[in-house]
Structure formats: C-alpha cells, structure tokens
Amino acid sequence: MTILFASDLDRTLIYSKKSRGHEISEHDLAIVEWRENNPAAFMTKEGLEIFKELSSSIEFLPVTTRTNKQYERLFGLYNPQEKPTYSIVSNGAVILENGRPIPEWSDKVKEQLEADCTSIPHVLSQIEPYIQRGSILNSLQAENWFAYMIIDEGRFTVEDFEDLSQLFFKQGFTLSKQGRKLYVMPNCINKSLALEFVTDRLEAEIVIAAGDSLLDLDMVLGADYGFIPQHGEVILNNRALPSHVQITDHTGVLAGEEIIKKVSEICYNMYE
Template identity: 35%
Template structure:
C-alpha cells in the first residue's frame, strides 16, 4: 500500500500540468497490456462516449491522483476541445483549472476564460489562416487513408487516418509545408494535428501559474505538442511511448520513463508524488 504524503503543503501549491490522452488516460487500443492476463492491472473507466467506455487509468493511478489533490494543483492540459474534455471524469475533486484546445482555452471551474481566449486569438495573426491550412489538408489527403477531417474550436485542424495506409512521405511533406507558414504537425495515434506555432500549452499553463502563484511547475506529456510544456516546467516526465520517445527527444530536467501504455500513467503519478515528498 502506498504510504500517505506529509501534511498538505502551505498555499500556494505547486502545479502539476499533465497531458491527458496517452499520458494520464488511455483508450483500449493504447493500454499496452503486454503482461499475462492474470497479471494485468485493474482499470478504472474515466470517460464514456456514445454510451461506451472509452478511456481508462489503473486503479492504482486513480488512488495516486486522488492523494495528490491536497498537495498539488492538478491542471489537465490537453489538445482536446472543451466538449471532448467535458466527457472525462478524473478521480478526486474536479480540477479548478484546465487547459483545452492546446492552450486556446483556460477553463476556470469549468467555464472558459474569455479574456485569455481573446489574447490567444490576437497571437494567431502571426501565421496563415486556418482556412488555408484546412484547404491544403483536404486537397492533399487521399481518400484511401483519410477517415475524417475536422477543425477544433476554430483554432486548428486535424485528420483521422488509417495509419497502416498513411505514407510517411506525405506526413513529412505536410510538416515542411506547414512549418513555412507558422504551423506545426503532430501525429498521435490515428490523428494528425496541424496547430499554429503560436498556440501552445506552455503559455496557458504559465498564465495559470501566474494566477495561482505556484512556486514551481511539474509537467508530463508524450507528444510533440507537449514539448514546449515540458521545456517550460521545472521538472517533467515523458512516457516510453509516443512522438517524444520515438524521436529520442529529451531535456536535462525531463525524465524519460521506460514504461509504456497505461502503466506509464501510473508511473508518472508515482514520480510526481515522490517529487512532492522531496519538495516538502
């Protein structure tokens, strides 16, 4: 059994900004349960979609997350839209703050901060418009592997694709084209994201840290869209899977974990707990 943390740290609390999908929570396809069935961890469903279970974490991770509530300010930091984030029910008290749409929205007690969103909108004049990027995606994606084409909160675009049929050359060509126009590209599972460089998780988390006077910030993430978040943190963790692991990305203050799948989410929370113990 996990021993309890010391008495809660005095306010203000440190901030734990974590990506969600494939970092803290996992779809059935991303669980990576490679152990014998009898040794698999018990799972807790934290999201349903169209009346079906969609995302999970281990019960041990759920206990760790609940135990952190009095010792750190959890800020879910996701590329999900506000609607998609609203389906998630993490264990423990509801987070006071959340970052959605890759930094496009800060939620405060579940409500979007209009001033922050307006500030973000002003920064997006530095890149080509979303409509131009979307038109390029539509004209170059092949129907053999394109499953869906979507925009998120009128901020960025993404495709859902058949990974087995997706040509590697197409993704590289898209990244080159987008980079010259102030946009970045990220491949996460079956989704290809095209996101403005000016739209970052780190900027939104820095604003939350400013408002809460957080003395330091921890962060976790697995994708290229999490790199700026990890670099801006005082300490961070990345799983043994995902774009960052596949590319060999690292930083001196970011620990590269070996665990993959849902056990990586559990390990991240255990590492955060250890950091809080040391910091206290």
C-alpha cells in the same frame, strides 16, 4: 509552497483501449471516460487512487488538446467537488477557471491567429491532395481553433508526415501525429503559453509537467521536472532531452501510473 502538476491527458495519464497496452489485466483498470455507453478511457486503479490523493497536496492542471466538451466527458477522473480550479483545453486556446473560459485569454489567441494567417480554411485547401489519395480520410475542426485529420495509418507514410511538417512549419504550424489523428496546430495555440498564464495566476513555485506528443514538448522542457512516456511521439523522434526530463520505464497505461507515482514522490520529498 504551491506545486503545480500540469499534465496532458490522453496517452499520458489516460489511455484508450488501443493505446493502453497489454501488460495489465482488465480487472486492474479503472474507467475514467464513457462514450455512448462504452468505456473509452482508462487508468490503472492504483494510479487513479494515488492521483486522487495527490489533489490534497498539489495543484493539478489538466492541459489537453481535447475541447471543453470532450474534456467534460472525463467523469471518472476526479472526486465530485474536487475538480481543479484551472484547466487548459483546446491545446491552450481556452483556459477554464472554475469551468468557465477566461474570455480575455481566448480573445488574445484569436487576434494572434488572424495576425499570423493560420486559420482552418488555410490548412484544409493544402491537404486536399492527401484526401484525394486516400491517406487522409477526414478533416475535423476543434471549435474553430484548429483542424485535425483522421488518417489511414496504412497509407499515410513517414514521408507524408515529413512533407506536411515542412510545408506547414514555414507557415507557422506544428504537426503532431497521435494514433489515427493528425493535428495541424497554429503555433500561437500552444500549451506552454497557457501554462505560463496559470502558473502566474496560482503563483506556483514548482512546476511539474508531463506529456507524450510534440504538442507537449515545450511545456515539458520549460518545467522544473518533466516526464515523457516511453511510447511518446517525442521519443520516437529521437530528440535529445535535458536532464530534468525523465522518460518512463513503462509504456501504455503503466507509464501513466509511473508518472503519477514519481510526481507523488517529488511532492513527498518537498514537503518532508
């Protein structure tokens, strides 16, 4: 039986210094990413150990909004030679098979972007007033797929988020705020469609999915078992969730460990 564990990475399994919380000592943390010689992302040592053990009984599928280049910085996540066969990066615009993008998948996404008129220039012209006001500090692009912004958290209000959400919703985008980053994501670039593709390829019978943000919600809802960290954007939005979706008891990096432990339990019970 093939069990697929599809998980978002940042703020679900791995945590920055800012998002990891204060309930755990430095000593109990493992570094999974280095950026310019500085540790940038962490898991608990215990969580990482169980995670690595899991790879013998489960197909792990990272499903991240990171681009391939940003994803490749996660040196500490896998044992050498144990990288997953598939990885979903750029929020589902790119599926990697043994480290190489599957061209027919990305071509299909590109065609859809053009058909939906959900291109980056279209987004940038509309956020200009927010940049002038100083609530959006900078806009960036993820390899021509989508735009994301760095916001001034003190100036960017809940109303700003709601106004922009409504404006872009009508045009076929989903907005997601993750710390200082604001994503304006075309609906045709989504994690759950890419997950469906990989589920079929692997002929997986059971899908477990985890994620913290609004960009993860469809994937988590569509899985057989879903996990959302308590600090997740989805929880803050007070959405009603079906019974197959569990919210963690912990927040921060400990929520990541909790998810890994629960996935490990599910696996154990399945194979028993």
